[in-house]
Each structure stands twice: as structure tokens, then as C-alpha cells.
Amino acid sequence: MSARELVVLGTASQAPTRHRNHNGYLLRWDGEGLLFDPGEGTQRQLLFAGVPSSAITRICLTHFHGDHCLGVPGVVQRLSLDAVAHPVVAHYPASGAHWFARLRHATPFHEVADLQERPVCGDGPIATGAFGTLTARRLDHPVESYGYRLDEPDGRRMLPDRLAAAGVVGPDVSRLVREGTLAVGGRTVRVEDVSVPRRGQSFAFVMDTRLCAGVEELAAGVDMLVIESTFLHDDAALAHDHGHLTAREAAGVAARAGVGTLVLTHFSQRYTDPTAFATEAAAVFDGPTVVAADLARVPLPPRRGAV
Incomplete structure (x- = not known):
């Protein structure tokens, strides 16, 4: 198993389908496990994927729409049920602290896990360590939303x-x-x-947003970009009205940013053919593209060249 990989837990947007659970993405990064946007059903998806709760070291929420956070109560309670011994840090937009409190304490349970809240208050680094630097950037969505980027130092x-x-x-x-x-x-x-010099690896996670400076900054030169492509471009006006991207727009970001591997996800239930997203992206971005599927594992690509 790759020491660095994306475990896809769910790929739907507002409404799940028979084949797509609500959002959920676990980034395995050496000893770290970053759980991004756990939507409803994430706890069960972790079981299907063979990922124990002890693999989670951070929970990163982009915003507080339900398809990106309604799995928090189950995940938080599972951490205590399994008596996860290490601290788990939770990052989320600071303006939604009251929503996180409600999710964290949605029902009574015996809380023994050490869950440490680190709200995101603006653009910039939010955590550093042996794993590298985790950075947040503000996105453009009807509610406050942030994307995340992880950078390993050059070595x-x-x-x-x-x-x-x-x-x-x-x-x-x-x-x-x-x-x-x-x-x-x-x-x-x-x-x-x-x-010889070795370039550090990098990863970016971009969910619900229109095109904006934050998207471009997060994506710049990363080895893997996980990005929403809720709509196809025929519905670009609808995407913009609701604060989302099309597959063509997401691929355009990857092309401009020099991304290594593009991972498209967060698909509207209106579309039944996932190959349409790959076809639309291929017209703009000529690099490796993955149309995410539930329970897929996507290894980070090899490091690209010297520093």
C-alpha cells in the first residue's frame, strides 16, 4: 500500500445516489491521516474502505453545508468508542464554530478522545510539523469556505x-x-x-467555490489537486449561481497551475455518466485525470524532478 494516497469515501454533492455517498476523503500522508469534509455516512464508508478511526489525525472542513459535515457526529463519537489514543485536530471556518459545537455534541456519548479544535480565521498556514505545512485559502461560495493545501518541504x-x-x-x-x-x-x-535535491510533494483540496484567486493559489504546482466539478459546462450559469465549478473550469485550473494529477469529484446527481466529466476535462487538461469513484484509492504521483 502506498504511504501517500487519497482514499475516496464519497463523491456526491447535495444529494447522495445509489452509487455515490456524500463527500468524504482521507489523505494518507505517511503517519498523518487528514479527513476532509466527512459528509453523512462517512463512518460506514471508512469501514467499507478498511480504514480504522485510528488512522485519522486531522479533520478538515471546508464549510458547513450538510453534505460536507453531517458525518462529523459519527466520526467524532467513533474516535471515542475506539479509544483513539492520539490527539485529533479539527480545522473549520471560525465563523461556523457554533455549528461545529452542535455537530460535535449532537448526542450524549462518553467522550474520551482528545479532539482539539483549531478554527481557521483567514488565509495562511494553519499547521506545521514533520509532515510539512498545511495552509488554508478563502474560496468563493455563498457561505464562508476554505480550501486546504499540504506542502512537504524540499529535501x-x-x-x-x-x-x-x-x-x-x-x-x-x-x-x-x-x-x-x-x-x-x-x-x-x-x-x-x-x-541530489528532492522536491517536496504537495496536495490541494478545493471544494465548493466559483473561480477565484484562492483556487489558483491552492492549485499552483501541486502534485495532486482534488477539486469539485459539480456541473458540466452546459450548466455553467447554474454552477456560477450556486457557487460551484464545472469540469471544464476545474481542468482549466489544473492546466494553468501545472498540476500533476487532477482528481474530479463532488458530482451533481443530475448526471449519470461519469465519463462525460473526463471527456470535458481532457479538452482542457492533458495530464492524468481521475474521475473519483466511491472507495477508490488514488496514489500520489511520484515526485517531479529536482528542486
């Missing part, structure tokens, strides 16, 4: 042949990476001597 790729020639083996490799230099056989080996 270095170690070259086995150079390591062997320099006599750096076993635990000394980690020590060299950590300290930058290492004394070996009477000479100093620098990390630059046995490695």
Missing part, C-alpha cells in the same frame, strides 16, 4: 552508489542527513556529496 535524495563509495552505511546515513556532515575514515563527507 534531498540519497544516492546509494555515492554513499557506498564514501563508506557511509547503516545508521550513519540517517546521522549524515540529520547533521549535514560526517567524519568517515579521516575525511569529512557532506550530505551534498552523496545526494
Whole structure:
């Protein structure tokens, strides 16, 4: 199993269908599990996907429309039922704090999980750590909405042949990476001597929005862009009226931003043929495109080139 992958839990928009659950997306990123927009039924979708509640380390809500948050009560209660030992951080638009409180305490239960609320108050970084930097950007929707972006810092790729020639083996490799230099056989080996620059991976999650600066900023150069394409372009006026994107608009963002892999999702129940979204996107974006399906797993693409 890939250490970094998107587990798709639901791909419908306002109304679920026989084949599409409400929203839900778990990003596995090494030791982190970011659960984005858990809609109604997410707890059961996690079971179908074989993902334990202990895999969740963060809950990230873009906004408080029901198809993006009505799964919160079940997920929160499951964290306590399973006695998840690590803290779980919840990010959501600060203006909806009262809605999150209602979701979190929708019914009585024995709360033992450590759920830490970190409301999003504006554009900028909202969390940093070994995983990288998580950033939020304001989107354009009838209610306050934010998209999220995760960036891994640039690093270095170690070259086995150079390591062997320099006599750096076993635990000394980690020590060299950590300290930058290492004394070996009477000479100093620098990390630059046995490695090349490695570009950090990046991921963006964009839900309900019209085209706006926030969308472009979130998408710029990411390895994977998960983005709503609620409508096909024949219904562009309807999309704009309701604060949404079409598949063509989403693909245009990916093309302008130089995205690695495009993942389309959040489909209106009015459409029954998912290939129509792929066809529309292909006319604009020539990179890898995934029309998301419930319970699909989409690995992050390999890192692209040097820094």
C-alpha cells in the first residue's frame, strides 16, 4: 500500500445516489491521516474502505453545508468508542464554530478522545510539523469556505552508489542527513556529496467555490489537486449561481497551475455518466485525470524532478 494516497469515501454533492455517498476523503500522508469534509455516512464508508478511526489525525472542513459535515457526529463519537489514543485536530471556518459545537455534541456519548479544535480565521498556514505545512485559502461560495493545501518541504535524495563509495552505511546515513556532515575514515563527507535535491510533494483540496484567486493559489504546482466539478459546462450559469465549478473550469485550473494529477469529484446527481466529466476535462487538461469513484484509492504521483 502506498504511504501517500487519497482514499475516496464519497463523491456526491447535495444529494447522495445509489452509487455515490456524500463527500468524504482521507489523505494518507505517511503517519498523518487528514479527513476532509466527512459528509453523512462517512463512518460506514471508512469501514467499507478498511480504514480504522485510528488512522485519522486531522479533520478538515471546508464549510458547513450538510453534505460536507453531517458525518462529523459519527466520526467524532467513533474516535471515542475506539479509544483513539492520539490527539485529533479539527480545522473549520471560525465563523461556523457554533455549528461545529452542535455537530460535535449532537448526542450524549462518553467522550474520551482528545479532539482539539483549531478554527481557521483567514488565509495562511494553519499547521506545521514533520509532515510539512498545511495552509488554508478563502474560496468563493455563498457561505464562508476554505480550501486546504499540504506542502512537504524540499529535501534531498540519497544516492546509494555515492554513499557506498564514501563508506557511509547503516545508521550513519540517517546521522549524515540529520547533521549535514560526517567524519568517515579521516575525511569529512557532506550530505551534498552523496545526494541530489528532492522536491517536496504537495496536495490541494478545493471544494465548493466559483473561480477565484484562492483556487489558483491552492492549485499552483501541486502534485495532486482534488477539486469539485459539480456541473458540466452546459450548466455553467447554474454552477456560477450556486457557487460551484464545472469540469471544464476545474481542468482549466489544473492546466494553468501545472498540476500533476487532477482528481474530479463532488458530482451533481443530475448526471449519470461519469465519463462525460473526463471527456470535458481532457479538452482542457492533458495530464492524468481521475474521475473519483466511491472507495477508490488514488496514489500520489511520484515526485517531479529536482528542486
